[in-house]
Each structure stands twice: as structure tokens, then as C-alpha cells.
Amino acid sequence: MIAVDWGTSSFRAYRLDAAGRIRDRRAAPAGILSVAEGGFPAALETQLGDWIEETPILMSGMVGSRQGWLEAPYADCPAGAAEIARLMRRVSWEGGRREAWIVPGLACRDAAAVADVMRGEETQILGAAEELPEGAAILCLPGTHSKWVRLDSGRILDFATAMTGEAFAVLRRHSILGRLMPPEGAAAAITADAAFDAGLARAGDPGGLLHHLFGVRSRALFGEIAPAALPAYLSGVLIGRELADLLPHEGGIVHIIAEPGLARLYAHALAAAGRKARILDPDCVARGLYRLAAHLPKRGGHG
Amino acid sequence: MIAVDWGTSSFRAYRLDAAGRIRDRRAAPAGILSVAEGGFPAALETQLGDWIEETPILMSGMVGSRQGWLEAPYADCPAGAAEIARLMRRVSWEGGRREAWIVPGLACRDAAAVADVMRGEETQILGAAEELPEGAAILCLPGTHSKWVRLDSGRILDFATAMTGEAFAVLRRHSILGRLMPPEGAAAAITADAAFDAGLARAGDPGGLLHHLFGVRSRALFGEIAPAALPAYLSGVLIGRELADLLPHEGGIVHIIAEPGLARLYAHALAAAGRKARILDPDCVARGLYRLAAHLPKRGGHG
Numbered sequence: 001m002i003a004v005d006w007g008t009s010s011f012r013a014y015r016l017d018a019a020g021r022i023r024d025r026r027a028a029p030a031g032i033l034s035v036a037e038g039g040f041p042a043a044l045e046t047q048l049g050d051w052i053e054e055t056p057i058l059m060s061g062m063v064g065s066r067q068g069w070l071e072a073p074y075a076d077c078p079a080g081a082a083e084i085a086r087l088m089r090r091v092s093w094e095g096g097r098r099e100a101w102i103v104p105g106l107a108c109r110d111a112a113a114v115a116d117v118m119r120g121e122e123t124q125i126l127g128a129a130e131e132l133p134e135g136a137a138i139l140c141l142p143g144t145h146s147k148w149v150r151l152d153s154g155r156i157l158d159f160a161t162a163m164t165g166e167a168f169a170v171l172r173r174h175s176i177l178g179r180l181m182p183p184e185g186a187a188a189a190i191t192a193d194a195a196f197d198a199g200l201a202r203a204g205d206p207g208g209l210l211h212h213l214f215g216v217r218s219r220a221l222f223g224e225i226a227p228a229a230l231p232a233y234l235s236g237v238l239i240g241r242e243l244a245d246l247l248p249h250e251g252g253i254v255h256i257i258a259e260p261g262l263a264r265l266y267a268h269a270l271a272a273a274g275r276k277a278r279i280l281d282p283d284c285v286a287r288g289l290y291r292l293a294a295h296l297p298k299r300g301g302h303g
Numbered sequence: 304m305i306a307v308d309w310g311t312s313s314f315r316a317y318r319l320d321a322a323g324r325i326r327d328r329r330a331a332p333a334g335i336l337s338v339a340e341g342g343f344p345a346a347l348e349t350q351l352g353d354w355i356e357e358t359p360i361l362m363s364g365m366v367g368s369r370q371g372w373l374e375a376p377y378a379d380c381p382a383g384a385a386e387i388a389r390l391m392r393r394v395s396w397e398g399g400r401r402e403a404w405i406v407p408g409l410a411c412r413d414a415a416a417v418a419d420v421m422r423g424e425e426t427q428i429l430g431a432a433e434e435l436p437e438g439a440a441i442l443c444l445p446g447t448h449s450k451w452v453r454l455d456s457g458r459i460l461d462f463a464t465a466m467t468g469e470a471f472a473v474l475r476r477h478s479i480l481g482r483l484m485p486p487e488g489a490a491a492a493i494t495a496d497a498a499f500d501a502g503l504a505r506a507g508d509p510g511g512l513l514h515h516l517f518g519v520r521s522r523a524l525f526g527e528i529a530p531a532a533l534p535a536y537l538s539g540v541l542i543g544r545e546l547a548d549l550l551p552h553e554g555g556i557v558h559i560i561a562e563p564g565l566a567r568l569y570a571h572a573l574a575a576a577g578r579k580a581r582i583l584d585p586d587c588v589a590r591g592l593y594r595l596a597a598h599l600p601k602r603g604g605h606g
Contacts, residue, residue, distance in 0.1 A: 107521075112508035115521040145517055161521075162513035163478070170477045175469055205415035208548025209512050210465035210541070214448055218410075218418040218464075238513070245511025 002054050003289035004044075004100075006063035007031050007120060011047050014283070015054065020290035022283060026051075032061075032068045040069040041093035044100065056296055057100035058289040061120035064089070064102040074117060077108035080155040081126050085295030103292060108158045116161050120285070121147050124257050127288030128280045129154040132255060138248055140277075141257045142239075142266045144169070148246045162242045168235055177213065180220045181230045188228070189261060192268035195229035199236020200243075200272050209241045239269050253278050305357050306592035307347075307403075309366035310334050310423060314350050317586070318357065323593035325586060329354075335364075335371045343372040344396035347403065359599055360403035361592040364423035367392070367405040377420060380411035383458040384429050388598030406595060411461045419464050423588070424450050427560050430590030431583045432457040435558060441551055443580075444560045445542075445569045447472070451549045465545045471538055474516065483523045484533045491531070492564060495571035498532035502539020503546075503575050512544045542572050556581050 005012040009031035015024040028047055035043045040063070045052050064072035072089045087104035105119035121141050128139065129151060139149040144165040150157040172178045181187065190196065202212050216234050219225045225233050247254070253276045256263045260282075267277035306317040312334035318327040331350055338346045343366070348355050367375035375392045390407035408422035424444050431442065432454060442452040447468040453460040475481045484490065493499065505515050519537050522528045528536050550557070556579045559566045563585075570580035 107525075110508070110510055110514075110518075112505070112510075114505070114508070114518050115525045115527065116518065117521045117524060146513075160510055160514050161517040162511070163516040164513050166478055167474075167513060167516065170473045171470075174473045174477045175466075202415070202417070205413070205417070206548075207413055207415075207463055208465070208544065210449075210467050210470060210545055211413075211463050211548060213466040213470065214464040215413075215417050215419065218420045221420060222410075222418045224418065241511065242513050245509075245514060 001290065001293050002048060002051050002057045003286040004048075004057065004059040004063070005061050005120065005123070005285045005289075006059050006068070007061040008033055012285075013048060013051065014286040014289075015051055016286060016290055020287060022286055025283075032063055032065070040091075041098070052098070055099075056293055058088075058103065058293055058296075059100055060103035060123035060285060060289060064105060065119055068102075070102055072102045072104040074105040074107035074119075075122070077106060077159070078152075078155050078157045079106060079122075081291050082295060084122055084126065085292045088292065088296070101292075101296065103289070106156065106159070110158075110160055116159060118147055118159060118161065121149075121257075122156065123288035123292065124282075124285045125149055125151070125156055125288065126291050127284030127286065128255065128257055130287065130291075131280055131284070136250070136252065137255060138250075138252060139255045139257065139280075140266060140270075142262050143258060146242055146246075148248070150248060160246050162246055164238050164242045168238050171213065171234065172231060177216050177230070177234060180217065180227055182228055187231055190232045190235045190265065191261075192265055193229075193232055195225060195232040196236040196265070196268075197272065198225070199233040199238075200240040200269055202233075202237050203240025203244055209237070212237050212241070235265070236269075239266065243269055243273050247273060247275065251275070255280050257282060257284060304593065304596050305351060305354050305360045306589040307351075307360065307362040307366070308364050308423065308426070308588045308592075309362050309371070310364040311336055315588075316351055316354065317589040317592075318354055319589060319593055323590060325589055328586075335366055335368070343394075344401070355401070358402075359596055361391075361406065361596050361599075362403055363406035363426035363588060363592060367408060368422055371405075373405055375405045375407045377408040377410035377422075378425070380409060380462070381455075381458050381460045382409060382425075384594050385598060387425055387429065388595045391595065391599070404595075404599065406592070409459065409462070413461075413463060419462060421450055421462060421464065424452075424462075424560075425459065426591035426595065427585075427588045428452055428454070428459055428591065429594050430587030430592070431558065431560055433590065433594075434583055434587070439553070439555065440558060441553075441555060442558045442560065442583075443569060443573075445565050446561060449545055449549075451551070453551060463549050465549055467541050467545045471541050474537065475534060480516065480519050480533070480537060483520065483530055484537075485531055490534055493535045493538045493568065494564075495568055496532075496535055498528060498535040499539040499568070499571075500575065501528070502536040502541075503543040503572055505536075505540050506543025506547055512540070515540050515544070538568070539572075542569065546572055546576050550576060550578065554578070558583050560585060560587060 092099040106122040314333040395402040409425040
């Protein structure tokens with residue numbers, strides 16, 4: 001089968017054998033925003049090349065959003081693989097000769113009954129669930145929109161999203177804070193250094209996030225933090241706030257799914273908060289799609 | 304005398320009589336960012352016109368910042384008019400024949416000993432202080448960088464800044480939240496309507512600001528808030544958070560200094576938080592400069 005993770009800005013495909021092992025992979029910066037309306041079948045064929053002949057093809061991520069190929073619904077929490085598979089949507093082209101399946105997103109309501117949504121992460125979580133111990137588990141999928149997820153025996157109970165990565169990006173690029181920092185191209189990658197730690201610690205001070213953000217500026221004005229260290233400090237302030245607000249109090253390891261640099265940053269932040277972290281395989285999306293494929297209706301053989 | 308409030312994006316001047324009453328005013332979108340290096344004397348003469356002959360000329364605001372005419376220092380809290388006046392800096396041009404005075408900023412340390420700064424607001428506060436009752440008072444100067452100030456008998460004890468207005472602007476213009484909203488030019492001004500109230504209420508829910516920001520998106524996706532109402536909802540979420548974090552617990556009226564629309568918005572938010580508000584005269588900056596002028600050294604008559 002072919003497993004596709006098609007997000008806003010990137011396209012990743014995996015060729016899996018019958019046991020779900022990754023045999024090959026392809027990736028391109030060909031996210032859904034680069035595809036014109038009606039252009040999804042052609043874009044998929046271009047990216048998959050000769051893999052297009054293999055079946056089934058399952059796709060997760062923003063390809064199922066309003067801006068994607070077809071708007072797939074949201075499954076409601078709590079949900080496991082079966083409930084999510086039930087809402088997969090079939091797309092076909094070339095007069096129905098070719099087809100692919102789009103995974104739904106996942107929705108829940110927070111303590112105040114306000115909706116939260118994910119699209120793509122649910123499939124990563126299903127893939128990671130097999131690596132988790134039995135019983136309750138906490139997952140963190142940091143990024144543009146960080147997800148904090150509670151699982152129980154492989155079922156997704158609920159989750160909460162924080163706009164941490166996007167807040168960092170817009171503040172760094174467009175606010176007065178960014179003007180104090182080196183240009184993005186010239187700045188070092190953010191690592192768990194002393195400035196990041198200072199930001200994490202700051203998040204525990206009184207005054208709240210909007211005050212701590214202005215403090216990035218005043219500390220820079222007073223020369224307390226060097227310009228080159230400001231991005232890491234800002235990142236620490238934001239991630240520290242995210243953890244203070246969303247890290248579940250019940251103990252236990254936090255399982256992280258992210259690209260390696262970001263995963264290490266969060267593992268460090270969790271350690272600073274006194275919590276153990278375990279970094280999971282970021283390719284778990286392929287495993288999740290493999291699990292969902294098992295729920296597909298048996299093919300009628302129109303190929 | 305001439306009182307000048309010279310900020311990042313605007314220039315305001317007042318002609319005052321000997322008793323400090325405003326006789327005339329001039330304003331232009333000629334903030335310091337529009338002035339080239341070395342161009343401040345000419346810019347001041349252009350803006351003041353024939354008023355340039357009057358003395359003294361006192362200026363407050365970002366004109367005293369690193370990007371301004373001359374970097375004036377910061378006075379330390381607690382401070383009253385005398386301490387602030389002591390750090391005024393003289394600028395002169397035309398071989399010393401013309402001169403003006405630049406008011407310092409004000410700095411303090413918060414509970415965690417992190418620096419906070421203001422530049423321009425200290426002069427507004429000094430002007431407003433005469434309108435305040437004796438004893439303790441709370442001032443709020445909302446805006447791009449909102450200031451919460453504690454006074455005692457006209458002296459500024461300390462203050463805290465929240466980046467509320469700037470956070471709103473960058474999220475509205477540059478984040479995924481803005482894409483759900485009507486274009487800025489087509490959007491109505493934000494007023495204390497039901498969507499603003501819903502945002503205020505949201506700030507009291509668990510999950511924290513970064514989660515509530517993502518909730519703006521998910522509520523929009525589920526059609527719970529109409530696109531036209533999203534800017535007011537986002538504003539309510541941010542202002543609600545600011546109040547939850549920085550509104551001093553000790554009771555009493557909160558005195559607001561802001562342009563009328565924003566002052567009304569904050570007065571409404573304070574009422575929703577169970578607090579009384581009183582909106583002060585936004586021209587208090589002229590009164591503050593008048594008070595500071597009383598501390599100037601007597602002129603030696605080199606005019």
C-alpha cells in the first residue's frame with residue numbers, strides 16, 4: 001500500500017509491504033497550498049510516480065481540509081482506529097479507475113465545551129499507539145499548532161491545541177520583538193541552551209504571557225539578553241507557557257512526536273518541568289495509515 | 304510653552320498658556336519612524352511652524368528612544384515629577400540658538416526582578432495624577448503595549464506592560480486567524496459587542512492563551528462565530544487575558560487613559576470583571592509636560 005501524509009506545506013509518501021514495514025519513501029515541498037483547485041489528482045500522480053499503480057492509497061493531513069482535495073469530516077473523541085476509519089472518504093479520478101482514501105480529522109470539546117480540531121495528527125497518534133504501554137498515556141505533538149493528547153489503551157480520549165509555533169513565527173517575523181533579533185536567515189537554530197532555559201523559567205513568573213512577551217523587549221533593551229539569544233529566549237517563554245497551561249498534572253511519561261530538533265527541545269522543557277519524556281518515531285504516520293487500511297472495504301476489483 | 308508628544312507613528316503638539324491651559328493643538332502622522340537620522344530639528348520646525356519661537360519646548364515619547372532624536376535615560380520607580388524632570392535632556396540646534404527638552408522614560412522591576420519600561424506614558428500619568436484622588440490609584444493605558452500602573456499620592460510606584468495590542472495586530476494580519484476574518488479595511492471597528500464579551504468570558508476558561516487563540520480558529524471552523532465577529536472575539540480573548548493577569552486585585556476604580564474607542568472597550572471589559580472604570584482626558588500628556596516644565600532650570604537668556 002501507499003501511505004501519504006499531505007500537509008499544508010509538505011508531501012510525504014511511504015511504500016509499505018503487507019506487514020506495514022516501510023520499504024521506500026518520497027518527500028517534496030509540495031503541500032496542498034501549492035496545488036490549484038482541481039489539480040490534486042495530477043499532483044498526486046506527479047509525486048507518486050510509478051507508485052500510483054499500487055493499492056490502496058491512503059492519505060491523511062490537510063489534504064482532507066476545506067483547502068484540500070475533498071473536505072473530510074471530523075470524527076468525535078473518544079475515538080480509536082475503527083471510528084476514524086469509518087469516516088474515511090474515497091476520491092477517484094480517471095473515470096473511477098483510480099482511487100484513494102482520505103482520513104477524517106478529529107474533533108473534541110474542551111472543559112468549557114469549546115471545539116478543538118486536528119487533521120493529520122490523529123493518524124500519527126494511531127500509528128504511535130502501538131508503541132505505547134497499556135492504559136493511560138500522554139502524547140505531545142509540538143509544532144505550529146501543538147497538540148496535547150490523552151489516550152487510554154490506544155483510544156484517543158481528548159486533546160488540546162496551543163498555537164505556540166505560529167505565535168513564535170508571527171512574533172519573530174512581524175512584531176517589535178523580531179526587530180531586536182538577528183535576521184531569520186542569519187540566526188542559529190533554537191536549541192535547549194541557557195537562553196531557552198531562562199525563557200522556560202520566565203513562564204513561571206507572575207504577570208502572564210502578554211507581559212512576559214514585552215519583557216523580551218525590555219530585557220533586550222537593558223542588555224540582559226544578547227540579540228542572538230533572543231529567539232531561544234522567546235521560544236522558551238512560549239513553550240514554558242504551553243507546558244504550564246496544557247501539560248496534564250497526572251504524572252507519567254510524555255510521549256513526543258515531532259521532527260528530531262523540536263522533539264529534543266520539548267523533551268528538555270519537560271525535564272525542566274520535572275517530567276520524563278520519550279521521543280517516538282516521527283514516521284508513525286505511515287503505521288497509522290497502515291492500521292486504517294485494515295478497515296477499508298474489500299476491493300471489488302474494478303482496477 | 305509648547306508641549307510635544309512625539310511617538311513612533313504620530314506627532315502631537317499643544318500650545319499652552321502660562322496656567323497650562325491648552326490654547327491650540329496640531330497633529331500629524333509624522334512619527335519618529337518617518338524622520339531620517341539628523342532630521343529631527345528640521346522635522347520639529349516643520350511641524351511646529353511659527354510655534355517654534357515659543358519657549359520652552361518639552362517633548363515626550365519615542366523621540367527620546369534609541370531611534371529618536373537623542374536617547375534619554377530611564378528614571379527608576381518609584382518616581383514623581385521631580386525625579387523624572389531631573390533626567391530631562393536638552394537638545395539644541397542652530398548653534399545653540401534653539402533648544403528643546405526631552406523627557407526620560409521610566410523603568411521598574413517586576414516581582415521577578417525583570418525590567419519593564421515605558422516612554423511617553425510617564426508624562427501622561429503625571430498629567431493625569433492631578434485628576435486622581437489622594438492615596439493609592441490604579442491607571443490603565445491600553446494600546447499596542449498596555450500599561451498597568453500603581454500610583455500613590457501622585458507618585459508612580461510601579462507598572463507592568465502587556466503586549467496586547469501588538470499581539471492582536473500581528474495575529475490578525477499574519478496568522479491563520481486573520482485568514483478567517485474579513486480584510487482589515489472591510490472590517491468594522493471593534494466595539495463591546497456580544498463577540499467581544501464571548502472572548503472576555505473565554506479568557507476565564509482553563510487551557511491558557513495559546514489554547515484559546517487556537518480556539519478562535521476551531522470556533523470559526525464550526526461556524527460558532529461568524530467571520531465578521533472574529534476580530535472582536537479575538538480582541539476579547541486577549542484583553543480578557545490581560546485583565547486576568549495584570550488587573551491589580553486590590554479594589555478601587557481603574558483610571559483609563561486612551562483614545563475614546565479603546566477607553567470604552569476597556570471600561571466595558573473592566574465592568575465585566577466587576578470593576579469600576581473612569582476614563583481620563585487623553586490630553587493629559589500636555590498637562591504632564593506643563594508640570595515638568597516647572598522643574599526646568601531658569602533660562603539664561605541666550606535666545
